[in-house]
Amino acid sequence: xxxxxxxxxxxxxxxxxxxxxxxxxxxxxxxxxxxxxxxxxxxxxxxxxxxxxxxxxxxxxxxxxxxxxxxxxxxxxxxxxxxxxxxxxxxxxxxxxxxxxxxxxxxxxxxxxxxxxxxxxxx
Amino acid sequence: xxxxxxxxxxxxxxxxxxxxxxxxxxxxxxxxxxxxxxxxxxxxxxxxxxxxxxxxxxxxxxxxxxxxxxxxxxxxxxxxxxxxxxxxxxxxxxxxxxxxxxxxxxxxxxxx
Numbered sequence: 330x331x332x333x334x335x336x337x338x339x340x341x342x343x344x345x346x347x348x349x350x351x352x353x354x355x356x357x358x359x360x361x362x363x364x365x366x367x368x369x370x371x372x373x374x375x376x377x378x379x380x381x382x383x384x385x386x387x388x389x390x391x392x393x394x395x396x397x398x399x400x401x402x403x404x405x406x407x408x409x410x411x412x413x414x415x416x417x418x419x420x421x422x423x424x425x426x427x428x429x430x431x432x433x434x435x436x437x438x439x440x441x442x443x444x445x446x447x448x449x450x451x452x
Numbered sequence: 453x454x455x456x457x458x459x460x461x462x463x464x465x466x467x468x469x470x471x472x473x474x475x476x477x478x479x480x481x482x483x484x485x486x487x488x489x490x491x492x493x494x495x496x497x498x499x500x501x502x503x504x505x506x507x508x509x510x511x512x513x514x515x516x517x518x519x520x521x522x523x524x525x526x527x528x529x530x531x532x533x534x535x536x537x538x539x540x541x542x543x544x545x546x547x548x549x550x551x552x553x554x555x556x557x558x559x560x561x562x563x564x
Contacts, residue, residue: 439491
């Protein structure tokens with residue numbers, strides 16, 4: 330079955346950087362777009378970023394564009410989120426999420442979620 | 453961005469009774485291909501979200517048939533015909549028609 334395992338979370342100071350990884354298994358990774366979705370402590374869900382199957386096309390939440398970068402390595406079945414210039418408001422659990430469409434673009438839905446990794450931005 | 457508004461935000465329900473959650477979008481969710489990309493997710497305490505419904509009314513595999521989704525355009529509803537104890541948690545609607553994808557605020561279902 331589909332497994333998504335995030336890693337790389339931790340505590341970082343404002344302005345710092347962190348790189349999240351998500352190892353995927355149980356499906357043909359190169360055939361599916363991938364997303365990151367976050368959830369601040371005690372709050373709701375917020376979509377953050379999307380990367381297409383080939384890795385060349387990406388989409389971002391406006392408030393993270395230019396600071397967070399999503400990428401993928403299909404040879405390693407892994408998707409990444411490079412987080413730079415971090416702000417306190419980026420504090421959240423970050424979920425790696427599989428798009429439900431097996432085409433070249435998003436299917437507008439998510440069918441599998443990882444367990445999440447916690448990022449805390451604090452001085 | 454498209455704003456998704458859920459109501460109610462808190463939903464106390466007696467076991468065995470029905471429950472209903474409304475979700476309204478600030479713009480039509482009908483995509484150019486004719487499909488409507490409205491999803492429902494359920495998040496139990498301490499767990500990751502799980503999709504229940506996609507494209508308004510399609511139930512995911514393994515989702516009990518007491519869950520149903522309906523609606524069109526900008527107005528959508530998730531219904532639970534008879535609430536069971538395992539249904540507690542927070543329910544989110546999410547639109548996947550317009551970038552950036554957006555979620556509703558969440559509706560917390562609890563047992564009375």
